[in-house]
Amino acid sequence: MQFFFEVLIGGLLSGVMYSFVALGFVMIYKASGVFNFAQGAMVFFAALTFVGFQEMGAPFWLALILAFGAMVLLGIATERIVLRPLVNQPHITLFMATIGLTFFVEGLAQGIWGSTVRGLDLGIQDEPIEWIMDKAGILVSSFDLFAAGVAAALVTLLALFFQYTRVGRALRAVADDHQAALSIGIPLQNIWRIVWAVAGFVALVAGLLWGARNGVQFALTFTALKALPVLILGGFTSVPGAIVGGLIIGSTEKLAEVYLGGYVGGGIDSWFPYVMALAFLLIRPEGLFGEKHIDRV
Amino acid sequence: MLYREAGQFKTSYAADQQIFPIRQDRIAIGLILVVAALVVPMVASEYWIKAILIPFLIFSLAALGLNILTGYAGQLSLGSAAFMAVGAFAAYNFMGRIEGMPVLLAFVGGGLSAAAVGILFGLPSLRIKGFYLAVATLAAQFFIVWALTKFGWFSMDSSSGVITAQEIQILGYRFDTPISLYLLVLTIVAVMALAAKNMVRSSVGRAWMAVRDMDVAAEVIGIRIMHTKLLAFAISSFYCGVAGALYAYAYLGTVEPEGFNLDLSFKILFMIIIGGVGSIMGSFLGAAFIVLLPIFLDVLIQDFLTGLLPPSISSNLQLMVFGGLIIFFLIVEPHGLARLWQIGKEKLRLWPFPH
Numbered sequence: 256m257q258f259f260f261e262v263l264i265g266g267l268l269s270g271v272m273y274s275f276v277a278l279g280f281v282m283i284y285k286a287s288g289v290f291n292f293a294q295g296a297m298v299f300f301a302a303l304t305f306v307g308f309q310e311m312g313a314p315f316w317l318a319l320i321l322a323f324g325a326m327v328l329l330g331i332a333t334e335r336i337v338l339r340p341l342v343n344q345p346h347i348t349l350f351m352a353t354i355g356l357t358f359f360v361e362g363l364a365q366g367i368w369g370s371t372v373r374g375l376d377l378g379i380q381d382e383p384i385e386w387i388m389d390k391a392g393i394l395v396s397s398f399d400l401f402a403a404g405v406a407a408a409l410v411t412l413l414a415l416f417f418q419y420t421r422v423g424r425a426l427r428a429v430a431d432d433h434q435a436a437l438s439i440g441i442p443l444q445n446i447w448r449i450v451w452a453v454a455g456f457v458a459l460v461a462g463l464l465w466g467a468r469n470g471v472q473f474a475l476t477f478t479a480l481k482a483l484p485v486l487i488l489g490g491f492t493s494v495p496g497a498i499v500g501g502l503i504i505g506s507t508e509k510l511a512e513v514y515l516g517g518y519v520g521g522g523i524d525s526w527f528p529y530v531m532a533l534a535f536l537l538i539r540p541e542g543l544f545g546e547k548h549i550d551r552v
Numbered sequence: 553m554l555y556r557e558a559g560q561f562k563t564s565y566a567a568d569q570q571i572f573p574i575r576q577d578r579i580a581i582g583l584i585l586v587v588a589a590l591v592v593p594m595v596a597s598e599y600w601i602k603a604i605l606i607p608f609l610i611f612s613l614a615a616l617g618l619n620i621l622t623g624y625a626g627q628l629s630l631g632s633a634a635f636m637a638v639g640a641f642a643a644y645n646f647m648g649r650i651e652g653m654p655v656l657l658a659f660v661g662g663g664l665s666a667a668a669v670g671i672l673f674g675l676p677s678l679r680i681k682g683f684y685l686a687v688a689t690l691a692a693q694f695f696i697v698w699a700l701t702k703f704g705w706f707s708m709d710s711s712s713g714v715i716t717a718q719e720i721q722i723l724g725y726r727f728d729t730p731i732s733l734y735l736l737v738l739t740i741v742a743v744m745a746l747a748a749k750n751m752v753r754s755s756v757g758r759a760w761m762a763v764r765d766m767d768v769a770a771e772v773i774g775i776r777i778m779h780t781k782l783l784a785f786a787i788s789s790f791y792c793g794v795a796g797a798l799y800a801y802a803y804l805g806t807v808e809p810e811g812f813n814l815d816l817s818f819k820i821l822f823m824i825i826i827g828g829v830g831s832i833m834g835s836f837l838g839a840a841f842i843v844l845l846p847i848f849l850d851v852l853i854q855d856f857l858t859g860l861l862p863p864s865i866s867s868n869l870q871l872m873v874f875g876g877l878i879i880f881f882l883i884v885e886p887h888g889l890a891r892l893w894q895i896g897k898e899k900l901r902l903w904p905f906p907h
Contacts, residue, residue, distance in 0.1 A: 290683050340883040346682070347628060351825045352882045354818060358875030366868035480690075480814070487687045519702065526698050529691035533676055536688060540679050 262513050263506050268399035270505020271406045272468070275461035276482035277489065277497035278409070279454040284491045285430040286450040287338065288346065292353040295479025296360040297455060301326055302462030302471045306375055307368040319459075326455025329360070334447045361476060370473065375466040402464050409460060410498060413453075422449060430492070484528035488535055490542030499543060504528045555900040571749060588738055593731045601730045608843045609734075609741045610798045615823040615835035616748050617791025622821075623830035624752055625784035626764025627677050628685055631692035632792050632820045637812035638666040638696060639793025640800035641706050644715045648708050655720045659740070659797045666793025667786040669696070674785025678778055681767075693814055700809035707809075714808040717801040733802045740798065744791060749832050751787070760784055761830075826881050828890025837889040849873055 276294060283291040304325045308318040337352050417423040428436040429446045437443055465475055485504045489496025511531075512524045536542070555576050562568045572578045596605065618632045643662030646653050673692040677685050700706045701713045708715075720727040720736065727733050751757050759780045762770035771777050800807045819842060827838020853866045885892055899906075 337879055337883075341886070344882075344886050347622075347829070348825070348882055348886050350683070350686075351821070352879050354822075355875045355878030355882065358878070359872050360875075362868040362871030362873075362875060366865055366872065370868070483687045483690060487684050491683065522698060522702065526691060526694035529687070529694055533688045533691045536680050536684060537676060540681070540684065542684070 259510075262509050264395055265399070266506035266509030267502050268396070268403055268505070269509065270485075270501040270503070271399070271403045271498075272461070272465060272501075273478075273481050273485045273505055274406060274498045274501030275409075275457065275464065276478045277485040277501055278413075278494065279457040279461065280482060280486055281489075281491065281494055281497045282413075282450055282454045282457065286426055287429075287447050288349075288433075289338065289353060290346065290350045290491070291454070292350060292479060293333075293356040293360055294454070294458060294482065295476040296357040296364070297326070297329070297458040298462040298465065298478055299471075299473065299475040300329065300360050300364040300462075301455065301459035302375065302466035302475060303364045303368045303373075305459065305463060306373045306466065306471050310373075322459055323456060326459055327452040330451030330455045331448050334444065334451055338447060339444065357476070357479075361473075365473070372470050372472040373466075375463065375471050398468065405460065405464065406498070409457070410494065413494065416453075422446075426450065481528070484532035487532045487542055490544040493542070493544035496542060496544035504531070507531055555897070555903075557901070571753070585742065589735065593734065598730050601734045604843060604847065606730070606734055606737055606803050608839055609737045610795050610803055611820065611823060611843060612836045612839040613741050613744060613798065614792050614795035614820050615827065615839045616745060616832065617788045617795060618820050619824045619827075619830065619832070619835045620748060620752070620760070620791065621784050621788035623824055623828075623834075624757060624764060625760040625781065625788075626767075627674075627781065627784060628682065629689040629788070630686050630814070630817050630821065631673065631689035631696075632788075633812040633814070633816035634693045634696035635666045635670055635789040635792035636796025636799060636816070637700055637809055638669045638789075639663055639796030640807055640812070641700055641715065641809075642666065642793070643797035644717065644800065645706070645708065647718045655718075655722060655801070659794055659801075662797040663790040663793040666796065667790040670785045670789025670792075671782050674782050674789075677781050677785065690814075693817055697809045697812060712808065713810075714806060715800065716806045717804075720801055727802075737798055737802050740794065744794065745832060745836075748791070752832065756780075756783065764830075822878060824888075826878070826888055828888030831888065831890035833893065834888050834890030837893070841889065845874065845877070846870070 276298060279294045279297065280291060283289055283294070301322055305318050305322040308321045309315070313321060333356065337356060338349070341349055341352055417427060425436070425441045425446055426449070428439075428441055429443060433443065436446075461478065462471075462475065465478055469475075481504075485497060485500040487500075488503060489498070489500025508524050508528050511527045515523065557574050557576075560573075560575055562573065567573070572581060592605065593601070614632060614636055617635070618629060621627050621629050639659075639662035641662075642665035643658045646658040646661040647655065669692075673689065676688045680688055704710075704713075707713045710716075720733070722736075725732075727736050752760070759770070759775045762773070762775055763777060763780050763784075767777055770780075796812070804811070823838035823842045824835060825838070826841050827836065828834025849870045853870060881888075
């Protein structure tokens with residue numbers, strides 16, 4: 256039973272990491288209806304830029320700000336060069352464009368900063384916390400706990416931003432209805448730029464945490480693939496959905512690997528989240544918190 | 553001047569309904585086939601046939617399969633490489649386990665196996681739509697590759713799932729030279745492309761397009777949604793499966809499940825997007841573009857920029873150019889190369905007196 260809880264908590268905490276990437280997806284999908292496949296590449300780009308500036312001697316905060324600046328630039332450039340000419344195109348075209356963007360950003364990141372694997376130290380130990388170890392006998396990594404804390408802070412911050420600021424209200428209006436938002440004078444293109452910048456910020460946070468965990472390397476781009484089942488489970492348009500979906504995927508993935516993986520030769524975590532999300536979709540086709548879609552002829 | 557349909561009167565329903573109603577089109581298609589079958593084997597070098605023409609034809613077939621599903625029936629799929637893998641491994645098993653199995657029958661068997669798997673993974677499409685479905689097809693992609701790697705039965709217990717294709721022999725003739733393989737692939741692709749072209753002009757194809765444009769409306773006018781969608785999945789997977797079998801037997805010879813990864817699926821998706829979604833012709837144009845582009849970039853970068861850039865940067869530059877070109881194409885012509893071709897044809901009809 257103790258082992259079960261240990262696996263469960265480990266899974267929940269790694270699910271938090273998936274949620275980070277899924278959050279970036281949700282932000283952009285909500286505001287512009289673009290299914291941004293490049294989110295994984297953005298995570299990679301952000302982490303690599305941060306490490307790159309640190310290697311050039313910048314202190315932590317400066318590197319963070321510079322990396323954020325780079326993400327904002329990337330967001331604005333994307334809006335100007337990719338999205339604006341493609342307004343009113345079908346969703347699949349926009350989706351394909353973001354796949355093209357993925358290649359471009361990956362090439363750009365590695366072209367600028369090189370493709371060697373780098374370490375990233377946030378100054379947080381990845382060790383079990385003794386206090387919990389003594390009390391309950393469960394191993395919980397302090398790093399995972401820190402990541403969960405950051406996630407909570409980030410979601411609170413985003414929720415406040417969306418709820419109480421002028422820009423946040425405009426963002427919600429755009430997410431509800433583009434046409435209506437435009438007609439009351441909300442500048443759509445500014446909003447898109449802001450959304451891409453915010454998604455860039457989320458990507459930066461995700462990149463730092465993933466990078467500190469596994470090293471800053473090309474494999475970071477695959478985090479996007481981990482986030483997809485989270486998205487369909489939680490619904491494309493829901494921020495809480497991304498978090499809850501991440502927790503569900505993370506925990507069941509680990510539990511399945513430990514308890515079922517042995518029977519079929521292991522390695523099932525590559526597809527298990529997808530199959531689970533698929534089974535789940537059969538019951539609720541729009542995800543846990545997604546907007547219910549009504550078809551009209 | 554040359555491309556006029558004036559004077560070509562249709563006097564019967566048969567003439568009205570034929571595949572290529574314009575005489576010049578018929579001549580052009582005939583010429584292309586003759587050139588592809590007779591002239592190309594005589595003039596093309598071994599490198600061209602082995603490294604460019606054979607993969608081009610095979611990818612065209614796979615793109616055709618995906619185009620049937622995504623372009624005509626409107627079901628976005630990111631798992632086409634997995635269906636190719638099913639085709640390749642099933643053909644391998646048919647050849648290896650059944651004594652004296654004719655190789656063409658094994659290809660058909662590979663295609664049918666892929667179709668069966670396709671129907672299975674197409675079932676969710678009855679309830680799930682759009683991007684949710686795209687992500688669901690990713691389940692097929694990852695699950696199939698994993699299963700082929702993990703279970704030795706599929707690869708007849710070869711190490712880590714790598715299969716080596718048996719030699720191709722039809723009626724005692726051994727297909728072991730590049731030219732003979734090329735002709736074999738060309739024949740299969742031509743026959744299947746013709747079948748696809750006819751399928752999309754028949755009631756089946758019209759049902760697919762109705763479902764693509766609005767499935768609720770299609771249901772209202774009496775199209776059986778389940779039947780139509782699953783048929784699209786089955787036929788699309790059949791095409792991908794045969795393409796996969798050819799990929800293993802006529803192109804690479806030795807394949808592993810990891811070779812059919814997500815990148816390959818994306819590549820095929822790019823082909824139909826760049827070539828033209830919902831166009832048979834577009835599948836070929838897109839495949840040609842995606843097969844030739846990396847080779848072209850390689851040559852370009854090697855010839856002109858070798859001295860200027862270290863190799864690590866040039867490979868990344870290639871990635872950037874590739875991504876940039878895809879975006880560029882989508883912006884300039886979202887309907888793909890097939891649309892450009894159409895526009896060209898319209899222009900040609902008026903040329904040289906556009907007014």
